[in-house]
Amino acid sequence: xxxxxxxxxxxxxxxxxxxxxxxxxxxxxxxxxxxxxxxxxxxxxxxxxxxxxxxxxxxxxxxxxxxxxxxxxxxxxxxxxxxxxxxxxxxxxxxxxxxxxxxxxxxxxxxxxxxxxxxxxxxxxxxxxxxxxxxxxxxxxxxxxxxxxxxxxxxxxxxxx
Amino acid sequence: xxxxxxxxxxxxxxxxxxxxxxxxxxxxxxxxxxxxxxxxxxxxxxxxxxxxxxxxxxxxxxxxxxxxxxxxxxxxxxxxxxxxxxxxxxxxxxxxxxxxxxxxxxxxxxxxxxxxxxxxxxxxxxxxxxxxxxxxxxxxxxxxxxxxxxxxxxxxxxxxxxxxxxxxxxxxxxxxxxxxxxxxxxxxxxxxxxxxxxxxxxxxxxxxxxxxxxxxxxxxxxxxxxxxxxxxxxxxxxxxxxxxxxxxxxxxxxxxxxxxxxxxxxxxxxxxxxxxxxxxxxxxxxxxxxxxxxxxxxxxxxxxxxxxxxxxxxxxxxxxxxxxxxxxxxxxxxxxxxxxxxxxxxxxxxxxxxxxxxxxxxxxxxxxxxxxxxxxxxxxxxxxxxxxxxxxxxxxxxxxxxxxxxxxxxxxxxxxxxx
Numbered sequence: 083x084x085x086x087x088x089x090x091x092x093x094x095x096x097x098x099x100x101x102x103x104x105x106x107x108x109x110x111x112x113x114x115x116x117x118x119x120x121x122x123x124x125x126x127x128x129x130x131x132x133x134x135x136x137x138x139x140x141x142x143x144x145x146x147x148x149x150x151x152x153x154x155x156x157x158x159x160x161x162x163x164x165x166x167x168x169x170x171x172x173x174x175x176x177x178x179x180x181x182x183x184x185x186x187x188x189x190x191x192x193x194x195x196x197x198x199x200x201x202x203x204x205x206x207x208x209x210x211x212x213x214x215x216x217x218x219x220x221x222x223x224x225x226x227x228x229x230x231x232x233x234x235x236x237x238x239x240x241x242x243x
Numbered sequence: 244x245x246x247x248x249x250x251x252x253x254x255x256x257x258x259x260x261x262x263x264x265x266x267x268x269x270x271x272x273x274x275x276x277x278x279x280x281x282x283x284x285x286x287x288x289x290x291x292x293x294x295x296x297x298x299x300x301x302x303x304x305x306x307x308x309x310x311x312x313x314x315x316x317x318x319x320x321x322x323x324x325x326x327x328x329x330x331x332x333x334x335x336x337x338x339x340x341x342x343x344x345x346x347x348x349x350x351x352x353x354x355x356x357x358x359x360x361x362x363x364x365x366x367x368x369x370x371x372x373x374x375x376x377x378x379x380x381x382x383x384x385x386x387x388x389x390x391x392x393x394x395x396x397x398x399x400x401x402x403x404x405x406x407x408x409x410x411x412x413x414x415x416x417x418x419x420x421x422x423x424x425x426x427x428x429x430x431x432x433x434x435x436x437x438x439x440x441x442x443x444x445x446x447x448x449x450x451x452x453x454x455x456x457x458x459x460x461x462x463x464x465x466x467x468x469x470x471x472x473x474x475x476x477x478x479x480x481x482x483x484x485x486x487x488x489x490x491x492x493x494x495x496x497x498x499x500x501x502x503x504x505x506x507x508x509x510x511x512x513x514x515x516x517x518x519x520x521x522x523x524x525x526x527x528x529x530x531x532x533x534x535x536x537x538x539x540x541x542x543x544x545x546x547x548x549x550x551x552x553x554x555x556x557x558x559x560x561x562x563x564x565x566x567x568x569x570x571x572x573x574x575x576x577x578x579x580x581x582x583x584x585x586x587x588x589x590x591x592x593x594x595x596x597x598x599x600x601x602x603x604x605x606x607x608x609x610x611x612x613x614x615x616x617x618x619x620x621x622x623x624x625x626x627x628x629x630x631x632x633x634x635x636x637x638x639x640x641x642x643x644x645x646x647x648x649x650x651x652x653x654x655x656x657x658x659x660x661x662x
Binding site (some may be wrong): 206 | 618631
């Protein structure tokens with residue numbers, strides 16, 4: 083049974099209300115737009131990587147609280163880290179949110195463990211992982227990514243009739 | 244709460260024995276997240292009463308075989324029950340003849356049947372098809388596919404801010420290239436009831452056939468296709484307390500006869516050689532392959548169940564629920580009702596300031612309340628209202644005023660969490 087209470091806890095609500103690193107970066111080294119066609123939500127991620135280290139990162143977009151808080155916490159988590167460290171964290175977050183790994187088995191996940199509860203809410207997993215997909219897309223020079231992309235580990239048609 | 248709303252609540256509960264009706268629906272006894280289920284997603288799919296469940300079990304236990312084929316006992320019983328279900332649907336919509344009722348897999352399938360059977364035969368390059376802003380994607384996409392294939396053009400009837408069709412604009416869209424009209428009886432996203440009788444009369448006077456998407460209307464109001472004078476009327480069984488995978492297309496016999504088949508296969512033919520195939524008569528011409536026999540019989544039982552309660556009584560109770568819910572929700576600061584048409588079915592789309600519909604849906608679910616969130620497969624409506632999505636509570640005759648109160652309390656809880 084999903085623990086909804088843990089999903090909408092203070093830290094997520096706070097990041098939704100006061101998102102960190104919200105906006106854009108001038109001349110970013112990496113940039114991508116992510117969108118979730120199921121709900122129309124979209125975010126942009128700008129990253130400035132210098133000598134393999136993330137000097138600056140920003141996001142912007144219209145989305146639900148889960149997505150916005152995930153994006154905000156993602157930016158604070160990867161800022162100052164190397165690209166490799168960030169990519170490890172992306173993999174851990176995706177594995178945790180999709181239920182492939184429990185948060186105890188994600189050594190770098192830290193306070194991002196507050197998102198572990200989404201793995202029990204199939205329709206909300208995509209909200210949490212969209213920012214991470216977008217960051218991954220930015221690193222790999224994919225200008226536009228989507229939670230419905232073929233290579234998406236969560237690719238699964240969800241009816242919206 | 245105003246005195247008027249209080250009166251309404253009491254009057255409705257006494258006039259309609261909703262408690263007795265609820266006892267027919269085993270699923271309504273469920274608990275979700277340790278709370279009594281409050282099922283307010285009826286516009287997506289309604290629940291099934293024990294009477295229909297029993298009918299399906301009886302068919303499957305005592306009556307099943309393939310239809311229109313065998314000479315053996317079970318095949319004759321199944322055929323007879325299947326055709327009896329067709330007659331029940333005929334009476335339910337007051338069609339002139341039972342052969343005007345075609346079993347389809349649902350509304351979408353029915354609309355696609357008309358697109359392929361009528362559209363591909365009679366609509367050509369430069370012809371125009373009139374649709375409305377309020378259409379579900381199911382009554383948009385098939386016509387776009389046809390327009391692309393044939394070089395035809397789609398014209399769209401606009402709506403006002405309340406979610407009502409602009410009938411003057413509708414009438415202005417007609418010209419000598421207008422070949423078809425597709426209109427929803429009730430908007431699934433906003434609940435607006437469209438003046439289809441007048442719209443049909445206007446089109447028919449110009450020799451233009453009209454298809455009505457009745458998916459959201461048939462469960463909630465009395466349908467009389469002869470009084471409406473429509474050419475096609477489509478709806479789904481699962482929104483009508485019946486099974487999924489079944490629905491009907493009503494079509495005027497002369498039109499159905501003039502159309503080409505949609506799907507080819509068994510049961511839709513009279514004779515087959517590799518040189519030439521002769522098609523069966525209507526309705527069988529449009530029912531290729533083994534149909535969902537049990538589902539059709541279940542749908543027959545569902546319309547019996549609804550008719551026994553009475554569609555007028557159902558409509559009256561649902562209107563009471565809608566009025567009460569609209570009054571209550573409008574009294575909450577920071578909540579907007581989307582769709583304020585004068586004539587509405589029991590659909591309540593709303594937005595809560597500062598809270599995304601998906602968060603509302605997840606948090607209401609925590610309280611055991613099922614609502615729909617999203618674009619409701621009606622993106623043109625969402626674009627017109629300048630919102631990406633809404634939350635939608637949709638009521639059925641088995642819902643209660645207490646469930647409306649639970650919804651209102653749930654919305655207040657959501658607001659508290661997000662403050």
